Amino acid sequence: MAITFFGLLLVTFLIARVIPIDPVLAVVGDNAKADVYDAARAALGLDKPLWQQFATYVGKVFTGDLGKSVLTSNLVTDDIKRVFPATLELATLGTLIGVSLGVPLGVLAAVYQGRWPDQLARLIGLFGYSVPVFWFGLMGLLLFYAKLGWVAGPGRISVAYQDFVDPITGVLVIDAALQGEWEAFRDAWSHLILPAAVLGLLSVAYISRMARSFMITELQQQYVIAARVKGMSEFRVIWRHALRNAFVPLITVIALSYAQLLEGSVLTETIFAWPGLGRYITNSLLNADMNAVLGGTLVVGAVFIGVNLLSDILGRLVDPRTR
Amino acid sequence: MRALTTPTEQPLLELDNLRVNFHTPTGIVRAVRGLSFTLGRERLGIVGESGSGKSMTGRAILDLIPYPGEVLADRLVYRGQDLLTMDKRTRRKLRGRHISMVMQDPKFSLNPVQTVGEQIAEAYRVHHKASAREARERSIAMLEAVQIREPGRVYELYPHEVSGGMGQRVMIAMMLIAEPDILIADEPTSALDVTVQLQILKILDDLVTERGMGLIFISHDLHLVQSFCDRVIVMYGGKAMETLPAAELADEAARSQRHPYTLGLLGCLPDLDHPKAKLATLTRDPAWLA
Numbered sequence: 001m002a003i004t005f006f007g008l009l010l011v012t013f014l015i016a017r018v019i020p021i022d023p024v025l026a027v028v029g030d031n032a033k034a035d036v037y038d039a040a041r042a043a044l045g046l047d048k049p050l051w052q053q054f055a056t057y058v059g060k061v062f063t064g065d066l067g068k069s070v071l072t073s074n075l076v077t078d079d080i081k082r083v084f085p086a087t088l089e090l091a092t093l094g095t096l097i098g099v100s101l102g103v104p105l106g107v108l109a110a111v112y113q114g115r116w117p118d119q120l121a122r123l124i125g126l127f128g129y130s131v132p133v134f135w136f137g138l139m140g141l142l143l144f145y146a147k148l149g150w151v152a153g154p155g156r157i158s159v160a161y162q163d164f165v166d167p168i169t170g171v172l173v174i175d176a177a178l179q180g181e182w183e184a185f186r187d188a189w190s191h192l193i194l195p196a197a198v199l200g201l202l203s204v205a206y207i208s209r210m211a212r213s214f215m216i217t218e219l220q221q222q223y224v225i226a227a228r229v230k231g232m233s234e235f236r237v238i239w240r241h242a243l244r245n246a247f248v249p250l251i252t253v254i255a256l257s258y259a260q261l262l263e264g265s266v267l268t269e270t271i272f273a274w275p276g277l278g279r280y281i282t283n284s285l286l287n288a289d290m291n292a293v294l295g296g297t298l299v300v301g302a303v304f305i306g307v308n309l310l311s312d313i314l315g316r317l318v319d320p321r322t323r
Numbered sequence: 324m325r326a327l328t329t330p331t332e333q334p335l336l337e338l339d340n341l342r343v344n345f346h347t348p349t350g351i352v353r354a355v356r357g358l359s360f361t362l363g364r365e366r367l368g369i370v371g372e373s374g375s376g377k378s379m380t381g382r383a384i385l386d387l388i389p390y391p392g393e394v395l396a397d398r399l400v401y402r403g404q405d406l407l408t409m410d411k412r413t414r415r416k417l418r419g420r421h422i423s424m425v426m427q428d429p430k431f432s433l434n435p436v437q438t439v440g441e442q443i444a445e446a447y448r449v450h451h452k453a454s455a456r457e458a459r460e461r462s463i464a465m466l467e468a469v470q471i472r473e474p475g476r477v478y479e480l481y482p483h484e485v486s487g488g489m490g491q492r493v494m495i496a497m498m499l500i501a502e503p504d505i506l507i508a509d510e511p512t513s514a515l516d517v518t519v520q521l522q523i524l525k526i527l528d529d530l531v532t533e534r535g536m537g538l539i540f541i542s543h544d545l546h547l548v549q550s551f552c553d554r555v556i557v558m559y560g561g562k563a564m565e566t567l568p569a570a571e572l573a574d575e576a577a578r579s580q581r582h583p584y585t586l587g588l589l590g591c592l593p594d595l596d597h598p599k600a601k602l603a604t605l606t607r608d609p610a611w612l613a
Contacts, residue, residue, distance in 0.1 A: 222431035228387055229426075229498065230446040231419030244436050319436060320481040 001309065008301040009061060013054050016294050026070055026288040061298065067291035071284055076295035079280065084299060085170030086156060087269070087276035091261035093196035098203025099254055103243075105204065106211025110219060111238055121208055128205025137198050137271040144194055152190040154273035161187050195272040199265060203257050210253045214246040221245070248319045255311030262303045335505055335537040336362040336384065336422075339398035343379045343561075346391050354379040354392070356561040356612070362505065366531065366538045368552035368569060370545060370588070372605075376561035377541045381507040384539075385424060386414050402504070420450040423503040425527075428514035429490025433482035439493045440466075440478030443500055450501045465496040469526050488519035492526065499530055506531060507539045512547070524551060545588060549573055557585045560612045584611060 016023075025032075028040045041047055045056060060067070066076035109121035144150045152158060156172055157165070161184040168175045173192060176185035218224065219242050227237045264278020277296060284292035316322050343355040355376040360367070369377045383394045386406070399406040401421065406414065426432040434442055443465060444458040453461070459478070466474035469492040482490060491511065498506065508527065512520040528551065531538045542548050548555055549572045557564045565582040578586065583606070590603035 222426060222428065223434040225387060226426060226432040226494075226497075227434065229385060229418055229424045231415055231417070231449045231501070232445070233415065241434050241437075245434070248436070320438075321435060321483050 001305065004305055005302065008298065008305070009058055010054070012294050012297045012301065013057050015297070016290050017050065017053075019290075023288060023290040026290070066295035066298070069284065069289050069292040069295075071287045071289040071292060076291050079292065080277070080295055080299055081170060083264075083275055083277050083280040085167075085172075086274060087262060087264045087278065089171045089173060089192060090196055090199060090265075090268075090274060090276060091258060093192060094199030094203055094261050095254065095258040097197060097200030098207050098257065101200070102204040102207030103211050103250070106208040107215050107238065107243060107246075109208065109212040110215030113216065118212075121212065125205045125209050128201045133198060133202065133265070134267050134271055136201065137195070137268055140194050140198060141271070151194045152187060154191075154271070156191055156274065157184065157188045158191075191272075195268050195274055198268055198272075199261055203261070206257055207250075207254060211246065211250055214249050215242060218242040218246045244318070248315060251311050251314050251318065255307050255314075259304050259307040262307065263300050333402060334361045334363050335402060337398055337400040338362075338384075338396065340396055341380065341383060341399065342395040343376065343383050343388060344393050344395070346393070354561055355383065358556075358558070358561070358563055360556060360563070360566065362537045362539065364535050364537050365554060366528075366540060366552040368540045368542065368548035368555040369558055370542055370548050370555060371558035372543065372588075375558040377558050378509055379561075380558075381424060381509050381539060381541055384505075384507065385418055385422060386411075387418075416450070419446055419498070419503065420501045421503050422505045422507070423498040423501070424507040424509060425491070425494050425498050425511045427510045429482070429485075429487060429494045430514070432494060433490060435482050438479055438481055439485065439490075439497075440480075443478075443493065443497045446497045447500045461500060462496070465500045466493070468499075468530065469493075469496045470522075471496075487515050488523060491515060491519075491523050495523075495527060495530070499534075502534065503536065505537045505539065507541065509541045510543070511540075513542070513544070545572065545592060557582065557588065559584050559607070562612060564611060583608070 024037055024041045024044060024046065027044070028036055032040070038047075045053060048056075064077055066080070068074070069076050069079055072079055105121045105124065109118040112118050141153065145153045161181075164181050164184040165172060165176045165179060165188075168178055172188040173185060176182070176188055219238070221242075224237060224242055227241045228234075232241075262277075264276045264281065266278040266282050268274065269276040269279040277299065281293060281296035281300075283289075284296065338361070339359045341355055341358045342353065345352040345354060358376070358380060369380065371377045379388070379392075382388050384399075384406075386394070388394055396407060401417065406417075409417075433439060437445075440459065440462055443462040444455070447453060447458045447461050448455075451458075463474045463478055466477055471477050471489065471492055477485065477489070477493075482493075485493065491514075495511075506527075511527065512523050515523060524547070527538075530536075538552075540548060540552055549569050552569045554566065555569045555572060556566045564584045567581075567585075571577045572585075572589070581589075587603070587605045587607075591605060593599070593602060
């Protein structure tokens with residue numbers, strides 16, 4: 001864990017140094033004089049040897065200092081505290097949708113292999129994979145927001161409710177619920193559900209395919225026959241015996257897909273004007289805002305490490321052989 | 324050895340012209356083609372090579388033939404109840420409670436993510452309204468019946484934590500806890516070490532005798548069947564070549580009355596006391612399947 005995180009620090013640091021973008025120019029502008037340029041360079045510590053720069057960087061990361069963003073002129077940590085919860089709420093709901101629909105769909109596809117539930121699952125999977133997310137997002141907005149008015153439009157919350165909710169966790173729906181601001185909660189929820197559903201569809205496509213193939217493997221095992229010999233109902237054989245075994249590899253799949261969503265999905269966030277991590281990193285990168293890029297990359301890496309750890313722990317709970 | 328079933332007693336299982344067909348894209352595979360027998364409270368052995376249809380016979384009785392397969396028979400009756408016309412649900416309830424099966428390899432036939440105790444208790448609770456505690460006590464008693472020491476401790480173990488021999492005892496406990504009338508043992512010892520095979524067979528034999536059950540013992544091991552069963556069906560290509568009292572398998576005097584396939588099987592066996600330079604190869608006559 002610690003070693004992985006250290007490696008992550010090193011890699012992000014090196015990427016920032018080899019990238020053909022001059023962070024000094026981003027500060028002083030293209031037309032700065034040489035002495036101004038040098039002063040800015042020294043102020044950023046870029047004149048020192050690489051290992052010293054790395055040591056300073058590591059020291060700063062551990063004190064929670066990721067530097068200042070040139071673009072927003074906020075501390076990068078503050079920016080991330082703002083954008084990460086937005087992505088967290090989107091990714092979590094998207095994954096919940098993905099698991100709660102994708103797993104049953106995959107199980108049914110495996111049980112009725114080759115028959116209509118399997119074909120339906122295949123169609124949904126194909127749709128989720130191949131339809132571009134921006135098209136799906138735009139069509140969703142057009143239908144459910146513009147035409148039907150079932151959900152709210154882009155953004156996390158309407159302007160009217162913007163100041164109702166104090167940030168506690170940063171996750172708007174939770175904060176609103178904690179403070180009993182139910183109207184704000186409804187509004188935030190209404191903003192959240194459509195982009196989450198768009199991400200959820202992708203997640204459903206992936207998870208249902210994997211769940212199907214794991215279940216097919218499990219259903220051929222001898223212990224499934226043994227459970228039937230005992231006289232257990234087919235429902236219990238499938239959902240209790242086989243699925244519990246299929247969950248062992250499925251946990252890793254779900255965790256990886258969750259981690260992927262936590263990186264921030266640039267397209268979805270752009271279409272829904274969602275102030276999340278993906279958009280933040282992309283904007284920073286396009287503006288040569290290296291502190292922000294590094295900080296964001298670090299968060300993404302740390303999230304990956306964290307989610308992997310979580311999936312290992314869950315795996316141990318489900319599978320006694322790994323204990 | 325117990326006597327064969329007396330004709331006055333109602334048989335446990337009657338089977339007439341059982342057929343198991345698999346419809347595949349390349350044609351119909353006929354795994355069992357017209358097998359008939361009657362089972363009483365006795366030990367019936369079914370022997371044959373791989374693919375002779377002996378396992379499929381067991382599965383067909385339990386209604387566990389997988390999807391592209393179909394089971395046909397002129398008669399399939401369990402204690403007077405017609406299994407062919409019975410609805411799926413009632414048929415399912417017979418499994419475990421009335422007809423049960425011990426499978427080959429405990430390593431694969433126990434659910435790896437559930438403790439062995441839970442799996443035994445579950446088999447009891449499917450058929451009996453019982454509290455979790457009562458089911459647990461019953462399961463521990465059953466573990467004791469299959470001669471497991473410290474049954475309370477073993478109850479909490481996962482399948483990967485028990486040995487093959489112990490796993491098979493667990494399997495037997497699981498399949499007998501609901502007290503079925505018929506037990507199908509499908510090569511119950513072929514995945515085990517020779518040293519534990521006899522122990523397992525002894526346990527199986529004691530329980531079957533004690534409870535007066537009918538046993539269908541499926542095996543490819545002629546010696547085992549001969550010493551363990553009352554009656555033997557020799558199968559080849561999905562058909563019964565002959566049915567004979569087990570004792571006659573080794574009876575030299577009765578050799579001339581034996582089916583050539585049975586003699587062929589016997590001829591393939593190596594014998595330590597009379598070593599042969601060359602083991603006989605089986606000759607198979609297509610006419611037997613006509």
